[in-house]
Amino acid sequence: MSAITTNATTTADLRETVTRAFARRKMQALAVPVLILAYLVYVFFAFDVPGIAGRMRPDNAAVLLSDFWSYKTHVTRDNRTGEVSVAVEGERKGTWPPGTAPDWVTLGDETRVALPDGGRITYIPDGAVIARAGFGTIEVHSTGRAIALTLPEGAAMPDWISASNTRVNISGEGWRFSMTKARTETFRYFPGWELFFFTLDSPFHGKSVGELIALALWEPRLTPAHSNIAAMASDFWNNAMWRHGDVFAAMGETVLMAFLGTMGAGLIAFPLAFVAASNFAPARAIRLTLRRLFDFLRGVDGLIWTVILSRAFGPGPLTGSLAILLTDTGTFGKTFSEALENIDGKQVEGIQSTGANALQRARFGVIPQVAPVILSQLLYYLESNTRSATIIGALVGGGIGLLLTQAIITQKDWEEVSYYIILIIAMVMVMDSLSGWIRRKIIKG
Amino acid sequence: MAQAETLPSMDYMALVRRKRLYGGLILIVFIALMASGFDVADARNAGGFWNGITHVFDFPKEILSEAARDWRNLPGFLWQFVPSLIETLNIAAVSTLFGSGLAVIFALLSTRGLALWPRLTPVFRRAMDIMRAMPEIVIALVLIFLLGGGPVPAMIAIAFHTTGALGKLFSEVAENADLKPVEGLQSVGANWLQRMFLGVLPQVAPNWSSYALLRFEINIRASAILGFVGSGGIGYDLKTSLQWGQGKYDEVVAIFLLLFLTISVVDHFSDRARARLVKGGKAA
Numbered sequence: 001m002s003a004i005t006t007n008a009t010t011t012a013d014l015r016e017t018v019t020r021a022f023a024r025r026k027m028q029a030l031a032v033p034v035l036i037l038a039y040l041v042y043v044f045f046a047f048d049v050p051g052i053a054g055r056m057r058p059d060n061a062a063v064l065l066s067d068f069w070s071y072k073t074h075v076t077r078d079n080r081t082g083e084v085s086v087a088v089e090g091e092r093k094g095t096w097p098p099g100t101a102p103d104w105v106t107l108g109d110e111t112r113v114a115l116p117d118g119g120r121i122t123y124i125p126d127g128a129v130i131a132r133a134g135f136g137t138i139e140v141h142s143t144g145r146a147i148a149l150t151l152p153e154g155a156a157m158p159d160w161i162s163a164s165n166t167r168v169n170i171s172g173e174g175w176r177f178s179m180t181k182a183r184t185e186t187f188r189y190f191p192g193w194e195l196f197f198f199t200l201d202s203p204f205h206g207k208s209v210g211e212l213i214a215l216a217l218w219e220p221r222l223t224p225a226h227s228n229i230a231a232m233a234s235d236f237w238n239n240a241m242w243r244h245g246d247v248f249a250a251m252g253e254t255v256l257m258a259f260l261g262t263m264g265a266g267l268i269a270f271p272l273a274f275v276a277a278s279n280f281a282p283a284r285a286i287r288l289t290l291r292r293l294f295d296f297l298r299g300v301d302g303l304i305w306t307v308i309l310s311r312a313f314g315p316g317p318l319t320g321s322l323a324i325l326l327t328d329t330g331t332f333g334k335t336f337s338e339a340l341e342n343i344d345g346k347q348v349e350g351i352q353s354t355g356a357n358a359l360q361r362a363r364f365g366v367i368p369q370v371a372p373v374i375l376s377q378l379l380y381y382l383e384s385n386t387r388s389a390t391i392i393g394a395l396v397g398g399g400i401g402l403l404l405t406q407a408i409i410t411q412k413d414w415e416e417v418s419y420y421i422i423l424i425i426a427m428v429m430v431m432d433s434l435s436g437w438i439r440r441k442i443i444k445g
Numbered sequence: 446m447a448q449a450e451t452l453p454s455m456d457y458m459a460l461v462r463r464k465r466l467y468g469g470l471i472l473i474v475f476i477a478l479m480a481s482g483f484d485v486a487d488a489r490n491a492g493g494f495w496n497g498i499t500h501v502f503d504f505p506k507e508i509l510s511e512a513a514r515d516w517r518n519l520p521g522f523l524w525q526f527v528p529s530l531i532e533t534l535n536i537a538a539v540s541t542l543f544g545s546g547l548a549v550i551f552a553l554l555s556t557r558g559l560a561l562w563p564r565l566t567p568v569f570r571r572a573m574d575i576m577r578a579m580p581e582i583v584i585a586l587v588l589i590f591l592l593g594g595g596p597v598p599a600m601i602a603i604a605f606h607t608t609g610a611l612g613k614l615f616s617e618v619a620e621n622a623d624l625k626p627v628e629g630l631q632s633v634g635a636n637w638l639q640r641m642f643l644g645v646l647p648q649v650a651p652n653w654s655s656y657a658l659l660r661f662e663i664n665i666r667a668s669a670i671l672g673f674v675g676s677g678g679i680g681y682d683l684k685t686s687l688q689w690g691q692g693k694y695d696e697v698v699a700i701f702l703l704l705f706l707t708i709s710v711v712d713h714f715s716d717r718a719r720a721r722l723v724k725g726g727k728a729a
Contacts, residue, residue: 036542043539046532047596055593064590253489260482263475299709303670303680304701307687311504313497316490318483390580391670398489401582405674408586421583428578 060411067414071194072176075105075113077123077184079142084111084123088194089413093240096200104188113186116174121186128184130170130177140168140179147179193415195241202235242419247403251427253317254399257392258385258431261324266378269329273336274362280340290333297330302388306395315397323392324385332377339373340366372443379435386431390424400424511691512698522699526682530703532596533678536671537664540600544607544664545615545657551608552615553641558624561637573616576609585671599676603664611660618652619645655719662708662715669704679704 044050074090077083086101088094099107106112111123118133127141136152138161146165151157162169170177176187198205203222204212215222216229223231237245272290274280281287305323313319348365356364393401400420407416487494512519554560555569581602588598626644635643672680679700686696 040539040542043535046535047539047600049597052592052595052597055595057591057593061591064587253486256482256486260479260486263479295709295712299705299712300701301666301669301704301708303666303673303683304704307683308504309501312492312500313494314491316486316492318486318490318494321486387578387580391582391674394582394674395670397491401580404583405586408590411590417587421579424580424583425575425578428580429574432574432578 063412064414066189067412068418070189070191071415072187072189073102073194075101075111075186075188077111079181079183082125088200088241091241093199094195113188115172116188117172119172121177123184128177128179132170132172138170142179142181147181193242193419195239197239198232198235199239199241204232204235242416247400247420247423250398250400250403251423254389254393254401255386255427255431257317257320257324257389257399258382260321261389262328262378262382262385264321264325265328265332265381266374268325269332269336270374272329272333273340276333276337277340279343279345291337294330294333294337297326298334299330300327302327302392303395306392310396317393317396317398319396320389320392320398323396324388328381328385331381335377336370336374339370343369375442376439379439383428383431383435387428390428400427507691508694508697511694515695518695519699519702522696523703526679526696526700526703529672529677529679529682530707533668533672533680534665534707536596536600536603536668536678537661540603540607540668541657541661541664543600544604545611545653545660547604547608548611548615549653551612552619553645555612556616556619559619559622559627559641559645570616573609573612576605577613579606579609581606581667581671582674585674585676589675594676596677599668599671599678602671603667606667607660607664611656614656615649615653618649618656622648651722655722658715658719658722662712665708665711 071089074085074087076085076087076090078085084107085098086096086105096102101107104114106114113121113123115121115132120131122129122131126143127139127147130138130140132138135158136155138152139150141148141150147163147168149161149163149168157163160171166180168177168179174189178185178187195205204215207215212232216232219228221228221231226234239245275282276287276290276294278287302323305326306319309322309326310319313322343366347369348361351361351365389399390401390404393399394405395401400423404417404420404424407413407420483494551569551573554562555566555573557563557566560566560569581599584602584605585598588601592598622645626648627640630640630644668678669680669683672678672682673684675681675684683697683700683704686693686700689696
């Protein structure tokens with residue numbers, strides 16, 4: 001009798017505990033998303049997300065996007081001297097030689113600029129005449145102090161003109177015109193990255209791919225001193241607009257930072273890891289001190305190391321690689337000593353039984369066991385540090401990271417920014433597959 | 446017979462010799478690379494290595510002596526910078542949350558056997574590769590230009606990179622998941638979402654959370670660095686104090702201390718939590 005009642009009560013108890021456990025589970029399953037949601041709501045206001053709409057710069061986005069896929073050519077007249085110059089992106093390095101211009105610009109007493117929508121802008125001595133297709137002729141005159149705008153008779157002020165006493169802006173599909181007292185300027189937009197391969201002063205500018213191949217292979221030399229293909233390579237490499245040579249040197253610097261930092265850290269951490277591993281440590285006190293040192297190196301973090309080191313070594317790639325080296329010595333010291341603690345003692349014993357000394361035991365009993373772990377760690381960090389080196393380069397002033405931040409800070413050369421971003425991504429991906437390939441080769445073969 | 450016995454050992458010796466030769470060659474190339482690399486880096490650096498090494502402790506000494514002189518200010522500064530520290534931590538936490546959420550989707554869509562559209566797995570993989578390769582600073586700086594300052598650009602930038610990095614790891618974990626529960630669920634008519642949620646997620650959740658925690662540690666550092674480049678948080682305070690220079694070094698020390706303590710504490714607890722997650726509750 002009594003046995004059955006206990007049984008019944010235990011069943012009832014069990015049922016109750018199970019039901020309660022289920023209820024708790026349900027609560028938990030519900031509580032986690034609710035907590036996360038509450039946190040996100042808090043962050044939404046802490047980060048002032050509603051205020052972003054006010055701070056957002058859609059015009060910047062437009063500039064960035066159009067710069068990314070197109071370039072503009074400026075036709076500028078200095079209103080004081082009357083000199084007209086044609087320049088890609090308005091830069092001195094992209095200026096057409098005096099007296100030459102692209103085919104849509106007619107130089108002469110009155111400079112004429114053909115517009116893509118069929119209109120034409122003529123620079124007259126005291127202003128400009130803009131013939132806009134489907135609208136009529138607009139005249140802009142500089143009358144002593146102010147700039148006066150004359151619309152065709154009967155026309156209302158369209159929204160693509162903005163005019164004040166000091167400045168007139170007119171924009172159209174693929175072009176823009178602006179006039180101030182100092183200068184009269186027309187911009188025309190074209191797709192692509194102009195002068196990417198050759199600048200205007202290179203004899204190879206404006207040639208088609210077929211012509212270039214012909215020049216490289218059999219046509220006579222354009223410059224007597226060098227063969228065409230060497231001249232082409234040098235013109236490309238020393239391109240003043242895109243600076244390919246400098247950019248690639250900067251990428252090399254970034255990879256160098258990652259390589260020196262990672263491998264140097266590995267070289268320092270490897271012997272130290274033996275001292276910090278519990279099964280090799282000569283003394284407990286030394287082991288614990290080293291462990292704390294590793295924790296310290298890691299905890300101080302690359303940012304602080306970068307700040308401290310750049311005071312001593314100045315800006316440059318060496319500072320960056322030392323910052324990587326210090327942080328990663330901490331990381332490697334920890335992971336390597338953990339790997340050493342996890343080795344199989346039997347192999348070491350086996351070697352010992354043949355009469356090997358400590359060094360031989362380490363060489364033939366320990367290193368073969370930990371080498372794959374250590375190598376794959378090193379290679380993994382080499383890849384990940386290439387990315388870190390880009391960021392550290394921006395802080396210490398070295399490598400592609402520096403070029404990138406400089407280009408972004410000027411806020412106008414977005415095509416260069418895009419070029420650098422593409423190169424950085426390619427660089428990291430190449431390092432990724434390279435380290436993966438070596439890892440597979442070494443660990444399997 | 447005698448020949449047959451000597452052959453393998455000769456083969457073996459030749460193999461060993463060749464291996465040693467390769468090993469030696471690789472070592473020489475490696476040493477040459479390190480040495481010449483060091484030379485190049487040294488030459489391109491503003492200050493040389495041998496010049497600078499004697500001055501390594503100058504700056505720490507300077508800031509520490511100033512902090513020691515004005516040690517009474519330190520607690521106040523520590524307290525003063527807590528809000529920016531919280532902002533830095535928030536950036537890291539939110540970007541880890543969003544990043545791991547997106548990484549789950551990308552990982553499931555790019556894992557063989559689980560993908561909703563098996564043909565598109567290479568597309569998602571490449572997308573993750575690109576996200577992983579993108580350094581945070583690139584996106585952060587571009588977004589600062591578009592959105593103005595503040596923590597949001599840093600948050601998006603870190604989340605973007607996190608998606609790629611975690612997505613790859615998540616997908617490696619999911620690849621090893623047992624497919625039987627998924628098949629069982631499919632046989633009772635569960636749709637893709639239900640199969641993933643009930644069949645895969647319980648298997649991979651511990652490993653995924655462990656990776657996400659590790660990412661959180663990394664993202665705290667990234668968020669501090671992005672602040673330095675101009676996106677709010679404690680990194681920004683560090684930059685302004687450093688630019689001020691002498692006279693504000695006690696602030697610099699306070700920020701260093703806060704950063705160091707935070708990173709150490711978070712590392713410590715996440716280490717323990719990860720050990721528990723992966724080894725199943727038995728670790729301390």
